[in-house]
Amino acid sequence: MEFLAGFSALQITVAAIATLGAAFIRGLTGFGFGILLVPVLALAITPVEAVLALNIMAGLLALSEIRYVLREAERSALTIGALVLLATLPGFMLLDATPPAIARLLIALVALSAFVAVLLPRRGAHLPGRLTTGLTGISAGLLTGFAAMPGPPVVPYYVGRDIPRTTAKASMIGIFGVAAMAGIGSGAVVGVLQWRIVILGLALFPLVMLGNWLGSLAFGRVGDKAWRIFVGVVLAAAAGAALFKLL
Template identity: 70%
Template sequence: MLIADFTLLQIAVALASGFGAAFVRGLTGFGMAILLVPVLALALTPVEAVLVTNTVSLLLGLSEFRRLRQHAERSAWVIAGLVLLATLPGLAVLSATPAPLARLLIALVALSAFAAILLPSRPADLPGKATTALTGLSSGFLTGFAGMPGPPVVPYYVGRAIPRAMAKASMILIFTFASGAGLASGALLGELHWRQLALGAALLPIVLLGNWLGSLAFGRIADATWRIFVAVVLAAAAIAALIKLL
């Protein structure tokens, strides 16, 4: 029996990409949306890809919420609040954008994250209020438009000399709020339907497995190796999405 009238090919793409994206998330603290949305957008509409990803990301984040609350940096709560404010405008723009153009822009968003991570490493000190505000607002807009809160958030934390466990928890906490904001915005705009929720929920078991395996690997690699892997993942996601589109 098919899930919510999605085809076998669409379900297979969602399962395979969901497992891979979840493994990377468990290892790096991000990557779920950056990897999953561009691939799903090739099999589903861009709006469906974003909302399915938001569904499974929210469920996964809620399963880890106690740990995230303990280890996240305080700035994560500020950024998460701003994400809630800026997500609805992003989804509204996505809904009005033709699908081919939206797919290209989503791929370019993934590419921008790779470019940002190449910037020089910064001290552990908290960035200024303006930088934090811009990070939160741009992350919220990209949550709505591309289902990708990561491009502004990853450089904010990974680019600073803070413990990687804190960076990972901070990013995932923000992404959990972003996923909830994305679903709420989809519902307000009439874009969220039960079939997207059903597919996202159906992906949860395979995503939990992938995330668990990635988390096991997280504790076994050196900090420098982890940061290199972050850059490689961002580059691979962006390049693969662009090749498939062009």
């Protein structure tokens, strides 16, 4: 039975529940929206539809937080964001050419890689070199196009350093906002951005705002150590759930 823009009632229900939960985590951690939501959405709709719907919601959310990003983000976010813009389209073209079953498996593995990266020893507060920053931006762009997940390289870049969590969160939000816009543009260029996906993203956006607001309230009540531990738990849960559903 079709319910909204050609999607079934079951698909909409799964999308709504997953969106609310992922938005809460995003409000608390500054990331995790794509890592948590895309693997679940990609089991209810096609991976391409999941990535585009996610980018629409994430792009709108980032626009609502632009003042926070400009005030708190690290300057490195500008460099990484620019590289994300350049590398997103090739990643999306790869997704469009990949069979859905293989794409779902690769997306789950991307989520797992983010958890492994966060487990690496923490570094000092110093800014990484140009090579590390460049590779982070390019890989984040490719993963934005392929899985709407710029997080696996970006999260360790900021969370893995001894910098204030407010700086880390704002920097990640800024980059993920740029990534979302690049993902939407890539979908339009490739010709797979359909109106029904736009409608789905817009219909779910109020849940994104609600979940993100609740998560932001929780962000102000936890310490740095608890926040970093929660980041690792979220990544582990996302990767484990995605792999479990595939198997």
